[in-house]
Amino acid sequence: TEACLAEIEDAGALNAFVHMTPEIAIDQARAADARIAAGEAPAMCGMPLGIKDLFCTREVPSQAASHILNGFRPEYESTVTQKLWDAGAVMLGKLNMDEFAMGSSNESSVYGNAVNPWRRDDDDAPLTPGGSSGGSAAAVAADMCLAATGTDTGGSIRQPAAFTGIVGLKPTYGRCSRWGVVAFASSLDQAGPMTKTVRDAAIMLGAMAGHDPKDSTSADLVVPDFEAAITGDIRGKKIGIPREYRMDGMPAEIEKLWADGAAMLRDAGAEIVDISLPHTKYALPAYYVIAPAEASSNLARYDGVRYGHRAKLAQGDGIVQMYEKTRAEGFGPEVQRRVMIGTYVLSAGFYDAYYNRARKVRTLIKRDFETVFAEGIDAILTPATPSAAFGLGEMAEADPVQMYLNDVFTVTVNLAGLPGIAVPAGLDAKGLPLGLQLIGRPWEEGDLLNTAEVLE
Ligand code: GLN
Secondary structure, eight states: OHHHHHHHHHTGGGOOEEEEOHHHHHHHHHHHHHHHHTTOOOTTTTOEEEEETTBOBTTBOOOTTOGGGTTOOOSSOOHHHHHHHHTTOEEEEEEOOSGGGOOSSSTTOTTOOOOOSOOOTTOOOOBOOOSSSHHHHHHHHTTSSSEEEEEESSSTTHHHHHHHTOEEEEOOTTSSOOTTBOOSSTTTOEEEEEESSHHHHHHHHHHHOOOOTTOTTSOOOOOOOTGGGOOSOOTTOEEEEEGGGSOTTOOHHHHHHHHHHHHHHHHTTOEEEEEOOTTGGGHHHHHHHHHHHHHHHHGGGOSSSSSSOOOOOOTTOOHHHHHHHHHHHHSOHHHHHHHHHHHHHHSTTTIIIIIIHHHHHHHHHHHHHHHHHHTTOOEEEEESSSSSOOBTTOSOTTOHHHHHGGGTTTHHHHHHTOOEEEEEEEEOTTSOEEEEEEEEOTTOHHHHHHHHHHHO
């Protein structure tokens, strides 16, 4: 814990941690020492972690990297973080992220962007760690903590993991409780581990997962021993390669990474099968209707009354002006854009044309996966991202759609509620990490982790 706290000080320029909790960390580390001395060592005992700012942590600033939650210190602890503390983990502090987890580069944060610890071989330009869990990814990649929590609504665990050369697991929807995690799009959001190895992800998921009566969408299932599922034996497993993920203009090095990954799994005894997921091309448009729709509804609670920031009012301003000024000052441009899109697609005249249509497309995407799983496919291999980490500022704010295209390989998993994992799989021509994604059957994270470990 002390070594991590020192490392965080040294790596301040990466802007990964936005709030430190050294007193809590030292107390928890001492308690972990005492548990170990007493012969009791739960799974995460003494493990120093960073926590994404989206998780509510008792008495500790929890702002979702937004100005509108300025000064918010929850009176309660999220179920997932409470489970980690119960399992002996240590909280070093809160991690940077895109505002309300909306973004793919960590550039929409009120704290300014986090920076990727990696650099291209041929230039020194700072790169994005990805987003929205960019601080989590940078902190794990730069050894500021042993692991971090992330959340994934459309790729926010897997894309930053791929950009920083670490492992990121988005569990099956309902595996981890969403209680106390600031809501973005409730039917898509899932918390998960961001770690250095696949085995660490298995151990940490075991501590985070489990039924929670406070989240009606959390599944009432026994949490299996994910670590025990990692046997190294994938003989006879059927791995699908979906042809619709072979995009026009896909860089040759991504193609090669994908082929090399398939070859590794084949060499380990798996069967590689060409499959079709025909509705893939509609996933991004459906996601960018459904996610903003749910966000516009979830973010209605930030009204200047209940939490955080309230605008200064002028003489004669009423409650409507208070709402308007507070939300105009409190939300950044990307969040305002999502609220506007969401409100539009839910409005009476457009509900059927956009929101209802997107929900139907979502069902078709889910069925595509059900069909291939029913045909015996155990996991699906795809690239995690269309490219390596890009330069900060490179995807101009002026063209948000460019940024949205980054999520092309990850959003299907959230729409279908499936588990997906990003595993580091090599370096591009400029020495930057690239990741592969494995998508698994619902509730079979153990199997998914076992296959992922072969790629490691
Ligand atoms: N990049 C996607 C978005 O901006 C995904 C975000 C996420 O998974 N939280 O919506």
